[in-house]
Amino acid sequence: MSIPAKPSSSRAAEAIAACRVDPTAAAVELTDVSFAYDVRPILSGITMTIPRGKIVAIMGASGSGKTTILRLIGGQLRPKSGGVCVGGLSVPDLEPEALYALRRKFGMLFQFGALFTDMSVFENIAFPMREHTELPEELIRDLVLMKLHAVGLRGAAHLMPAELSGGMARRVALARAIALDPMLVMYDEPFAGLDPISLGVIGQLIRRLNDALSITSVVVTHDVYESLKIVDYLYFVSEGRIVAAGTPEEVHASSDLFVRQFIDGAPDGPVAFHYPAPAYREELFADVG
Amino acid sequence: MSVELTAGVAQWLRRIGGAVTGAASKLGFASRFLLAVLWHTPGAFRRMHLTLREIYFSGVLSLVIILMSGLFVGMVLSLQGYETLKRYGADEQLGILVALSLVRELGPVMSGLLFASRAGSAITAEIGLMKTTEQLAAMEMMAVDPLARVVAPRFWGGVISMPLLAALFSAFGIFGGYVVGVRLIGIDAGAFWGQMKAGVDVWPDVTNGIIKSFVFGIAVSLIAVFEGYDAKPTAEGVSSATTRTVVMSSLMILALDFVMTVFMFRGASVI
Numbered sequence: 001m002s003i004p005a006k007p008s009s010s011r012a013a014e015a016i017a018a019c020r021v022d023p024t025a026a027a028v029e030l031t032d033v034s035f036a037y038d039v040r041p042i043l044s045g046i047t048m049t050i051p052r053g054k055i056v057a058i059m060g061a062s063g064s065g066k067t068t069i070l071r072l073i074g075g076q077l078r079p080k081s082g083g084v085c086v087g088g089l090s091v092p093d094l095e096p097e098a099l100y101a102l103r104r105k106f107g108m109l110f111q112f113g114a115l116f117t118d119m120s121v122f123e124n125i126a127f128p129m130r131e132h133t134e135l136p137e138e139l140i141r142d143l144v145l146m147k148l149h150a151v152g153l154r155g156a157a158h159l160m161p162a163e164l165s166g167g168m169a170r171r172v173a174l175a176r177a178i179a180l181d182p183m184l185v186m187y188d189e190p191f192a193g194l195d196p197i198s199l200g201v202i203g204q205l206i207r208r209l210n211d212a213l214s215i216t217s218v219v220v221t222h223d224v225y226e227s228l229k230i231v232d233y234l235y236f237v238s239e240g241r242i243v244a245a246g247t248p249e250e251v252h253a254s255s256d257l258f259v260r261q262f263i264d265g266a267p268d269g270p271v272a273f274h275y276p277a278p279a280y281r282e283e284l285f286a287d288v289g
Numbered sequence: 290m291s292v293e294l295t296a297g298v299a300q301w302l303r304r305i306g307g308a309v310t311g312a313a314s315k316l317g318f319a320s321r322f323l324l325a326v327l328w329h330t331p332g333a334f335r336r337m338h339l340t341l342r343e344i345y346f347s348g349v350l351s352l353v354i355i356l357m358s359g360l361f362v363g364m365v366l367s368l369q370g371y372e373t374l375k376r377y378g379a380d381e382q383l384g385i386l387v388a389l390s391l392v393r394e395l396g397p398v399m400s401g402l403l404f405a406s407r408a409g410s411a412i413t414a415e416i417g418l419m420k421t422t423e424q425l426a427a428m429e430m431m432a433v434d435p436l437a438r439v440v441a442p443r444f445w446g447g448v449i450s451m452p453l454l455a456a457l458f459s460a461f462g463i464f465g466g467y468v469v470g471v472r473l474i475g476i477d478a479g480a481f482w483g484q485m486k487a488g489v490d491v492w493p494d495v496t497n498g499i500i501k502s503f504v505f506g507i508a509v510s511l512i513a514v515f516e517g518y519d520a521k522p523t524a525e526g527v528s529s530a531t532t533r534t535v536v537m538s539s540l541m542i543l544a545l546d547f548v549m550t551v552f553m554f555r556g557a558s559v560i
């Protein structure tokens with residue numbers, strides 16, 4: 001586990017003090033977090049703990065606020081209220097310099113990879129190394145090939161992102177996310193749009209890399225079956241609130257209506273099929289009088 | 290009825306207020322954005338290979354359109370100028386007419402407009418697409434500031450390229466004027482070059498033209514990077530931002546040209 005970023009100022013020290021978590025216990029702690037875009041509420045009263053070395057999934061329907069949670073952990077958004085602590089630091093209170101220092105210990109896999117399209121696969125993975133280290137070129141080459149080997153794409157080092165399939169792009173992005181041996185890796189919909197083989201490969205890579213590198217992983221996804229195979233704990237988010245949580249075994253055995261609807265893929269239930277609207281009959285016959 | 294009227298007026302006022310607030314907010318954001326870009330300038334020059342790459346994309350790859358346009362503008366200018374000067378028996382003044390028109394006005398303005406259409410739109414589209422495909426967000430999450438890595442090199446690449454392109458536009462325009470005036474129409478080559486040499490001054494003409502093109506470079510590059518960075522992360526958002534870059538840059542060039550011309554050539558015979 002990496003050492004938490006050293007505070008660069010007294011404000012950063014205050015940020016640590018404001019964090020109510022024990023930095024040795026949890027990698028990430030969200031306490032009663034609420035967030036809104038202007039007046040539109042996205043999250044309300046989110047409290048969750050992500051222990052070190054574990055894989056935690058945040059599941060929920062599209063638009064339920066899952067990705068917003070990742071952005072709050074990464075400091076790209078600031079909560080309206082509540083605390084976001086990562087590695088003992090209060091993320092919303094960090095100054096830009098300290099936030100960037102903390103982010104150097106993060107890796108993030110974006111939904112569609114977010115590879116730099118003007119760089120080759122090799123250059124994409126070398127990018128964070130070149131930006132943040134003074135390593136000699138020979139060492140960077142070896143490290144990049146090692147990361148690519150870990151995701152099974154050493155032979156694709158010379159390809160451009162446009163030449164990769166969706167699954168390959170996701171694996172390259174994963175190699176880039178672990179380029180600097182981060183303490184925390186965040187995955188934003190890592191299984192979206194993948195064929196079954198790629199899906200299985202990505203799932204296994206997340207588990208293997210997490211265990212081999214002793215990192216902490218947060219997986220935002222709506223893929224129930226793949227997640228239940230690899231994660232240690234799950235949070236279910238609906239309409240900006242945590243509606244259920246538990247280990248994969250607890251989730252399998254759960255009789256909670258939301259969890260059942262989510263696992264069974266039922267079209268109607270706590271998550272309604274119809275968007276709120278006036279009564280059907282009233283709207284159809286509104287002109288009849 | 291009066292209640293409806295009041296509601297209508299209130300809605301109308303709200304719309305005006307919203308538009309004014311939105312415009313002021315965007316102007317404030319653009320000002321802060323410019324300061325941030327300037328703040329990251331030393332970083333952009335430290336990573337000189339990034340700025341050189343942008344000079345290549347904005348400058349070198351714009352050369353064909355700039356040189357060809359300059360050549361044809363100079364040729365047309367020579368042809369039209371000769372027809373007018375001939376009426377007053379001053380056709381030997383063609384060289385000075387072509388050179389002053391190009392160096393003072395047409396060079397900076399035309400190359401600025403072409404630069405906005407070719408390079409400015411490309412910069413906006415590139416940054417906008419990087420935003421849409423989360424490449425900028427990925428950079429931020431890797432603790433790399435996109436303003437330093439993406440925006441500042443493109444801004445300075447444009448600012449540096451623009452005066453060089455304007456100078457080349459003028460040079461090729463003068464050459465085009467020479468081909469038509471001397472080679473095709475038959476004006477004496479000595480008179481063409483001699484009048485030009487005697488009538489074009491370095492400071493009021495050439496230097497002011499360079500200053501103009503430098504200012505246009507700042508305006509176009511700033512608008513291009515800002516619109517790309519501020520684009521909505523959708524296909525439609527990038528398309529609108531690209532259009533706004535071309536329209537706003539073109540209007541800005543023409544407006545700035547008028548203002549600078551007033552100050553630069555106030556005492557000269559042209560005004």
